[in-house]
Amino acid sequence: MDLQAVGKTSLAQVISETTKYKFYKINAVTAGVADIKAVIEETKNYMLNPTGKAILFIDEIHRFNKLQQDALLPYVENGTIILIGATTENPYFEVNKALISRSMVVNLKPLDEEDIYNILKNALEKPEGLKEYNIEIEENTLKKLSKISNGDVRTALNALEVAALTTPMNKDLKIVITDEVLKNCVQEKKAVFDKTGDSHYDNISAFIKSMRGSDADATLFYLARALNAGEDPMFLARRIVICSSEDVGMADPNALVIANSAMQAVHMIGMPEARIILAEAAVYVAKAKKSNASYLGIDKALEDVRTKDTGEVPMHIRNAPVKQMENLGYHKGYLYPHDFPGHYVEQQYLPDKMVGTKYYVEN
Numbered sequence: 001m002d003l004q005a006v007g008k009t010s011l012a013q014v015i016s017e018t019t020k021y022k023f024y025k026i027n028a029v030t031a032g033v034a035d036i037k038a039v040i041e042e043t044k045n046y047m048l049n050p051t052g053k054a055i056l057f058i059d060e061i062h063r064f065n066k067l068q069q070d071a072l073l074p075y076v077e078n079g080t081i082i083l084i085g086a087t088t089e090n091p092y093f094e095v096n097k098a099l100i101s102r103s104m105v106v107n108l109k110p111l112d113e114e115d116i117y118n119i120l121k122n123a124l125e126k127p128e129g130l131k132e133y134n135i136e137i138e139e140n141t142l143k144k145l146s147k148i149s150n151g152d153v154r155t156a157l158n159a160l161e162v163a164a165l166t167t168p169m170n171k172d173l174k175i176v177i178t179d180e181v182l183k184n185c186v187q188e189k190k191a192v193f194d195k196t197g198d199s200h201y202d203n204i205s206a207f208i209k210s211m212r213g214s215d216a217d218a219t220l221f222y223l224a225r226a227l228n229a230g231e232d233p234m235f236l237a238r239r240i241v242i243c244s245s246e247d248v249g250m251a252d253p254n255a256l257v258i259a260n261s262a263m264q265a266v267h268m269i270g271m272p273e274a275r276i277i278l279a280e281a282a283v284y285v286a287k288a289k290k291s292n293a294s295y296l297g298i299d300k301a302l303e304d305v306r307t308k309d310t311g312e313v314p315m316h317i318r319n320a321p322v323k324q325m326e327n328l329g330y331h332k333g334y335l336y337p338h339d340f341p342g343h344y345v346e347q348q349y350l351p352d353k354m355v356g357t358k359y360y361v362e363n
Contacts, residue, residue, distance in 0.1 A: 015084065024039045028058055033071045053079065053080060054082070062094035062095065073096075091103075092105075117143055133164045134174050135174070137177040155186075159182060203229075207282075208243055212290070219282050236282075240282050244260075247285070254288075258280075263281075291362070311354060316331065
């Protein structure tokens with residue numbers, strides 16, 4: 001599960017109510033192996049739990065280290081506990097393979113605007129919600145709140161509650177919540193992703209692919225998402241430099257010059273002005289002609305060097321700093337290109353075993 005405030009805990013509680021198993025909830029941020037053992041001991045105590053089984057819900061399970069996750073494995077395997085782990089990270093990276101192999105991974109999607117709107121309406125109308133505050137809010141204002149929460153119902157509910165608690169009643173004993181009131185409660189649209197989480201990698205991948213795909217608008221969009229989430233500007237600058245060489249290459253060598261200059265400028269200036277420098281460099285790379293010939297060429301050459309008998313450097317292009325080396329044939333027969341028309345003369349540079357190999361193929 002990879003998103004916040006979409007009902008992970010609520011879903012676990014629904015499962016518990018449906019199965020009638022005892023329900024335990026711990027948070028991996030504050031819990032440890034001792035807490036796991038305490039749950040197991042209570043589950044195995046037939047006086048306290050006649051079924052001998054329990055549902056253990058672990059929030060933020062990615063916070064558990066390998067030892068803590070391993071402690072769960074025997075009891076998951078023998079069925080003592082039904083483990084439900086919630087995480088905002090990619091479980092395939094953060095949870096032990098042994099646990100993942102015994103689990104069903106459910107990816108919860110963000111709530112859409114209509115879902116959040118309906119939840120907010122319920123909160124306003126139900127006695128256990130905010131009905132007692134006698135709130136008056138226009139439908140369009142409520143829909144705006146649903147939109148800026150970005151699928152996070154907790155953000156929407158918290159903003160509505162703060163607005164209700166901080167807005168004085170009018171003469172009709174009503175709390176009138178306007179767009180301006182909500183703006184002060186929400187401040188700004190919720191960041192789309194956590195700069196240290198799995199979404200960070202999704203966003204930077206989209207940023208790079210947008211530059212590679214020559215889509216300047218998408219490039220600026222993913223750059224803005226990254227900056228809004230507090231991404232390190234130097235990290236973004238380095239990605240632009242890499243893309244300028246990997247994807248633009250010899251089709252426009254000036255892209256590397258601009259990207260590198262931008263990285264230096266970002267380092268010297270910092271935010272918020274660095275956003276302009278990053279945008280300029282990213283758009284240049286996005287709009288530049290593309291070629292990955294150098295990238296493919298060096299990878300092919302590295303593969304040959306690692307895996308093949310590539311032979312020896314030809315004698316005529318070896319250096320001969322002393323006379324004795326010349327006598328052994330070093331440098332003998334070398335043709336100096338600048339002595340020839342057009343500063344070019346054909347001669348062998350690759351080792352005998354590699355003659356005819358092509359690495360740089362223009363595309």
